[in-house]
Amino acid sequence: MQFARGFKKDCDSIVVNLRAELGVEDSMPIDMDRLGAYLEIPISSIGEHVETLGLDPESECVSEIYKKTSALTWFVRHRRHFLYNERHSAPRHRSNLAHEFAHALLGHPPEAELSREHLRLIENEAKWLGGVLMLSTTEAHRIVSRGLSHQEVIDRHLLSKEMLTYRINVSGAGKRRRGDFEGFRDLPGPAPEGHGRRVSRPY
Numbered sequence: 001m002q003f004a005r006g007f008k009k010d011c012d013s014i015v016v017n018l019r020a021e022l023g024v025e026d027s028m029p030i031d032m033d034r035l036g037a038y039l040e041i042p043i044s045s046i047g048e049h050v051e052t053l054g055l056d057p058e059s060e061c062v063s064e065i066y067k068k069t070s071a072l073t074w075f076v077r078h079r080r081h082f083l084y085n086e087r088h089s090a091p092r093h094r095s096n097l098a099h100e101f102a103h104a105l106l107g108h109p110p111e112a113e114l115s116r117e118h119l120r121l122i123e124n125e126a127k128w129l130g131g132v133l134m135l136s137t138t139e140a141h142r143i144v145s146r147g148l149s150h151q152e153v154i155d156r157h158l159l160s161k162e163m164l165t166y167r168i169n170v171s172g173a174g175k176r177r178r179g180d181f182e183g184f185r186d187l188p189g190p191a192p193e194g195h196g197r198r199v200s201r202p203y
């Protein structure tokens with residue numbers, strides 16, 4: 001299933017409007033905790049739940065949860081809640097949450113209600129919008145046209161190399177001066193998502 005016509009432009013608009021509402025310029029990363037508060041989505045870590053439930057953090061069951069979970073959304077009635085794996089690196093944690101925020105901003109329903117094909121579509125939509133939340137299309141173009149260094153961009157936007165490469169490539173910015181991102185060219189972009197069930201993510 002393909003994206004609906006205009007979907008990518010709509011994602012750019014969603015992020016432009018969101019950044020304006022939050023007062024965060026394109027050249028700065030979005031604070032995911034602040035975004036959660038703004039959208040009134042409670043966010044908690046696996047560790048918090050393990051502690052509340054009095055589980056043994058070293059148990060096989062808990063280890064398995066950490067291994068299989070990046071972040072996920074669950075619903076209490078119609079209200080979204082996010083759960084995240086606090087053991088992931090900061091850039092990966094941010095992109096995990098960005099992916100869940102993308103589901104929320106696109107109004108995606110709980111996955112149990114969806115066919116496999118529809119599920120694949122909404123995962124791809126969330127992957128796309130999650131990427132735009134991490135680095136806007138305009139900013140991707142600005143970075144390439146100004147020839148900013150990889151590390152400078154990674155540090156400023158709190159991105160992984162893989163996410164930077166992915167956004168530069170899919171935004172079309174990389175076509176302008178691909179040489180600037182030579183070192184990243186062969187790295188894989190983020191893999192298609194399994195909603196909240198990823199065993200591993202490349203970023």
Ligand SMILES: [Zn+2]
Nearest residue numbers: 126193195196
């Ligand atoms: Zn998802």
